[in-house]
Amino acid sequence: MNDPKSTLPPVAGSALDMIGRTPMLEVRNIDTGPCRLFLKLENQNPGGSIKDRVARSMIEAAEADGSLRPGGTIIEATAGNTGLGLAQVATLKGYKLILVVPDKMAREKILHLRAMGVDVRLTRSDVGKGHPEYYQDMAQTLAQSIPGAIYVNQFENPANPLAHETTTGPEILEQMDGDIDAVVVGVGSGGTLTGIGRFLAKASPKTRMVLADPVGSILCDYVATGTYGEAGSWIVEGIGEDFIPVNAQMDLVSKAYSISDRESVETARLLLRKEGILAGSSSGTLLAAALKWCREQTEPKRVVTLVCDTGSKYLTKMFNDFWLAAHGFDNRELHGDLRDLIAKRYADGGVIAIGPEDTLLTAYNRMRSSDISQLPVVDHGKLVGILDESDILAAVEGSDHDRAPRFKTPVSAAMTRALNTLQATQGVDVLPEVFDRDEVALVCDGEEFVGVITRVDLINHLRLGA
Secondary structure: OOOHHHHOOOOOOOHHHHOOOOOEEEOOOOOOOOOEEEEEEHHHOOOOEOHHHHHHHHHHHHHHOOOOOOOOEEEEEOOOOHHHHHHHHHHHHOOEEEEEEEOOOOHHHHHHHHHOOOEEEEEOOOOOOOOOOOHHHHHHHHHHHOOOEEEOOOOOOOHHHHHHHHHHHHHHHHHOOOOOOEEEEOOOOOHHHHHHHHHHHHHOOOOEEEEEEEEOEOHHHHHHHOOOOOOOOOOOOOOOOOOOOOOOOHHHEEEEEEEOHHHHHHHHHHHHHHHOOOEOHHHHHHHHHHHHHHHHOOOOOEEEEEEOEEHHHHOOOOOOHHHHHHOOOOOOOOOOOHHHHOOOOHHHOOOOOEOOOOEHHHHHHHHHHHOOOEEEEEEOOEEEEEEEHHHHHHHHOOOHHHHHHHOOOEHHHOOEOOOOEEEOOOOHHHHHHHHHOOOOEEEEEOOEEEEEEOHHHHHHHHHHHO
């Protein structure tokens, strides 16, 4: 019997020593056509993504050339995991890190960064390169204004693709016993494509590089035609671009697939159900493209793609059924009335509510934990009132000595009973009047409480219909 300890890695002296050497998994429970499909599990890096490799490479290159000195500041623009990778490395090396991120970045990633002490600056995701609030332009301007700061610029930094040329590519070839027909990658900064592609062009000339690109990105069109038009928008994080990054050697790509947000999300969720791998949105894009390539083949091939990061950073987004409904990914029936705007129905557990006999302390705790300022008060499915922060404050303010008992007051004693409700079958045109009164829309079906509609819900509805 083999000694299990003989295959275990040695004790690491730092989390930096745990970057790379990630495992490879064969897909066994999803239809891959005549091909065998393998996943390089980059979500197993200590920071949870493939960008740990790039972060270490770029920071160590800056140290080597003298541009980054002890006590210096690192500044970067990132729409994905590069920021988390930089935080992982910068924190351990003692550098200050400022990240400029678009406002579509997953909340979990931002919370993770701030937990590590990173200075996170949010900026607009609806503007393009050249605009002062575009995340890359803002980061460059910031770096120029801070003494001792460097702008990492993953999009042009040669240490980015070098990380994959010297580590990721060789690891893949070794794990695949030197036999790979295709590798499917995405392009954000271009480092993964260029680094792995350059290595395999020399070490395994038969291997084709295949691009997975979100619908809305210009890269797929560029591969097909050599030109591109105006970029659209997409929700997948970390890949897809509205320009050709300097680090993206696009002539390495032999074929490209344009993958919709819906297909990316559905494929990532399929990966979790069928293979037990919790992966992020870009991994769904890559897997969807890999499956298309595999199923198009007429003879067996060996194909590799990447699980770029962990899906634990997307639990409130693509793994949240209510978020899917808000983005129109749930295939629900549309009625042409207020029901279409209620992604979170009370009957399905989608509305944070309170009962009339619950205490004000319970209501306060529920508001705080859910980051909301008001609660519908529901009694056996019927809406009987609404409670907001001002109602609680009015009920508990006064002298200090008897404040604690006041928090035990039942919600029914403090709630507002006079309600303006709407019926679920009414049209969307009734909402502006409600919002003009600074109210949320409380929607019922007869006497049964259905849910709440806010301004954001209306905006989302209009966006989906545009």
